[in-house]
Each structure stands twice: as structure tokens, then as C-alpha cells.
Amino acid sequence: MKNKWVILILIQAIISLVAGILLSKMSIIGRIGVSTVYTEYAFMKHWYKGFAAVFVIQLLLIAILWIVKRTTTFKNFSIVNLVFIILGLIGLIYTFYDFTSTSHQYMNSQFHAGGYLFWAGWFVTCIFFFFARVKPKPAVTPINTSEVTNSDDLNL
Numbered sequence: 001m002k003n004k005w006v007i008l009i010l011i012q013a014i015i016s017l018v019a020g021i022l023l024s025k026m027s028i029i030g031r032i033g034v035s036t037v038y039t040e041y042a043f044m045k046h047w048y049k050g051f052a053a054v055f056v057i058q059l060l061l062i063a064i065l066w067i068v069k070r071t072t073t074f075k076n077f078s079i080v081n082l083v084f085i086i087l088g089l090i091g092l093i094y095t096f097y098d099f100t101s102t103s104h105q106y107m108n109s110q111f112h113a114g115g116y117l118f119w120a121g122w123f124v125t126c127i128f129f130f131f132a133r134v135k136p137k138p139a140v141t142p143i144n145t146s147e148v149t150n151s152d153d154l155n156l
Contacts, residue, residue: 015121020051022114
């Protein structure tokens with residue numbers, strides 16, 4: 001059913017939109033820092049650029065998990081998905097540490113909520129794939145014609 005994928009992508013679009021808006025609500029100190037010192041993060045000053053960055057990352061995660069689920073066994077997929085969940089937990093813990101112990105603590109609380117919302121979207125995708133059914137790629141088995149010695153054996 002295609003609707004479950006549309007729903008996942010719409011959920012990720014909404015989460016990314018809200019995260020992009022919240023990431024753009026940084027404090028004046030944050031805006032000065034992003035404009036002068038940390039120019040590589042200047043895209044977060046604009047909500048639509050933050051939305052695009054978060055949404056692209058979420059779509060890449062969806063694509064990777066879909067490909068892995070479609071091409072490997074359930075056991076291998078579970079391992080890959082658990083690795084992504086662990087990476088998400090590490091990212092969430094680091095984000096919390098960064099927002100509470102570094103100069104990012106002076107950013108607005110809305111900015112912090114946008115960072116946490118990114119990881120919430122990450123976990124939504126990982127959990128979704130544990131329950132989503134993906135049609136496995138059909139296995140093609142070649143016909144070995146060297147074993148056929150007589151045309152009567154073909155059962156035409």
C-alpha cells in the first residue's frame with residue numbers, strides 16, 4: 001500500500017517544517033555568531049533552508065532503510081536499523097550535551113526544540129521501518145540448460 005509511505009513522508013515534512021522554523025528562531029547572540037564566526041550554519045537563519053536540510057536528511061534515512069529492508073534478510077535489516085537507532089541516541093545525547101554545556105546554551109529554547117525535533121523525526125522513521133512491510137526484491141534463479149539432455153525432458 002502506497003499510503004503508508006505517503007503518510008511517513010508527510011509526517012517527516014511536517015516535523016522538518018516545524019524543526020526548520022524553530023531552528024531559525026535563534027537568539028540574537030546566535031545570529032551574530034552564525035553571521036560572523038560559524039558561517040557554515042548560516043542556512044539555519046532562514047526557516048526554508050533549515051526545513052530543506054532536515055527534510056533531505058530524513059528522506060535519505062528513509063531511502064537507506066527502504067533499500068536495506070528490501071535487499072537483505074530481516075536479521076540484517078534489524079541490525080542496520082538498530083545501528084541507526086544507536087546513532088540517533090548518540091546524536092541526541094551529544095545534542096543535549098552541546099545545548100547545555102557549550103556556548104549553544106545561550107541560544108533560544110525554540111532553537112533547542114528544533115534540534116531535538118530533528119532527532120524525534122529520526123526515531124519516527126526507524127520505528128516505522130520495524131513495522132512497515134516492504135516487498136522483497138524478487139530472486140531470479142537462472143535455468144540451467146546443461147542438465148537437459150533430451151527434448152522430452154522439457155515438458156512443453
